[in-house]
Amino acid sequence: MNTPLPTLPLAWVNGSDAPEKPCLNIGFMALTDCASVVVAATQGFAQQQGLTLNLHRQASWAGLRDRLLNGELDAAHCLYGLVYAVHLGVGGGPANALAVLMGLNQNAQAINLSPTLQRQGVTSAEALARRVHQGGARLTFAQTFPTGTHAMWLYYWLASLGVHPLRDVDSVVVPPAQMRAHLQAGRIDGFCVGEPWSADAVAEGQGFTLATSQAIWPGHPEKVLACTQDFVTHYPNTARALIRAVLAAARFIEQSQDNRRGTAQLLSGSAYLDSPLGSIQPRLLGDYQDGLGNRWHDPHGLRLFDQGRANLPYLSDGMWFMTQFRRWGILRDDPDYLGVARQVQQLTLYREAAQALGVPCAYSPLRSSLLIDGSRWDGSDPHGYARSFALHALDTTPALRAGR
Known part of the structure; x- marks a missing residue:
């Protein structure tokens, strides 16, 4: 890597800016x-x-x-x-x-689905919503921490499809680097995770990327x-x-x-x-391929x-993030x-x-x-924003409130 340019610290009004703990x-x-x-x-x-x-x-x-x-x-x-x-x-x-x-x-997180769903033709958001609402085996999705970004992106994305993330599907916590192994073992049907674990799963033939987090919220x-x-x-x-x-x-x-x-x-x-x-x-x-034959350079x-x-x-x-914690109870x-x-x-x-x-x-x-x-977030009315969604769970269970 190139040698970085030197940076000159400034003196602060309280005296020396030397780190107290170097x-x-x-x-x-x-x-x-x-x-x-x-x-x-x-x-x-x-x-x-x-x-x-x-x-x-x-x-x-x-x-x-x-x-x-x-x-x-x-x-x-x-x-x-x-x-x-x-x-x-x-x-x-x-x-x-x-x-x-x-x-x-x-940006730069992703939602992947399993090879099994891919073989069943569940290769679009609409197809996934139909699969959930038509019944059959209940789907399980993994995220990385109960109140983390990946849980919030997964919940928000599913809700935008009309799928209630706490009632229509199951959600489990899996450490990022273990996502592919859980998918391969059939313990989960999809996941939301940061890179490189989404791209790694695609490279190993373990499913495909259906959505990126920047498609949910650019920037x-x-x-x-x-x-x-x-x-x-x-x-x-x-x-x-x-x-x-x-x-x-x-x-x-x-x-x-x-x-x-x-x-x-x-x-x-x-x-x-x-x-x-x-x-x-x-x-x-910023160069993506999703495992379905699509390639693109993502501007976000x-x-x-x-x-x-x-x-x-x-x-x-x-x-x-606090509005989403309130939204989901x-x-x-x-x-x-x-x-x-x-x-x-x-x-x-x-x-x-x-x-x-x-x-x-x-x-x-x-x-x-x-x-x-289609919702706009600007921080002006967080109370109203948390209540503005068609799908929410403000009355959800104590276990979920505790962040289990």
Whole structure:
């Protein structure tokens, strides 16, 4: 990979900007969208900010969550929805104050169906909806964490087809790297997961990609750089330096296609994704083939930087996940949507770090998006938005409310 350009830190009003804690343990999952964290740790970006990042690959999101909370990890590549569930106490345990330092990426997750459904001719969204409503064996879909992004994309997509994700089908949790094995064993009929595991399943003849997450919401928020609120309180300079390191790495990756290819090569190594380059590189570049003979270049593929637009921790992005928790009964009552988002999203730290790098920041912490079902989300009325859908489960079971 090319040698990154040096970054000069700024002096902050409270004195030295030297990191209070220069050596950090950073958790990540074996997913393509951990790219900027891995590049920051291994290609000199962290060192330029006075940091050493020790990367720790995790086997499951639950394990990553637990290590983040008990202090084994200082920060982590994390699911957006996981952060908010833990913060609100619906993540399978008591509430713990977490923080989103920055967004790590937008887009580039996928929903795949099994070879069995493919042989049955269930190769379109409409065919899947007919299969569900015509009866027969109940279908089971996997996602990666009960309150994570993949669960929310799966639920939203199924509901847009008229399929109730909590009543018409079954949903189970499977770690990302195990999706193909579960599909091959016939334990699940489909899954929603991050790359490279969707592309890997297609390459191995284990089904096909029926939908991408960017088809559900072009430019959707996905993974974040997360830590505890205590970390931000005790180590604000470190948090700023960490944001600068990862943000500079994200910018570097998107400076050229060669940098993207070099990143794919790096990620394929045994310490990171431990996956064939052919399963990582095409979709990292935005080049898709779905296993049904269709190929395309996706204009809303993986965005790690996009001139900072993929990284700003918009308040509306955090609020959206809470509206979906309320929609599906994971939250029994409406939270203070804006108030909670202001607690979690570290906008001031991010803006300071971005300014130091000359990365532009949108003026408004809210953004407007049009989703697959024609609904528009702009953060202006989260209470009404959560109730605006034809399919919902505001009266669902206590087990689901607890985030099981």
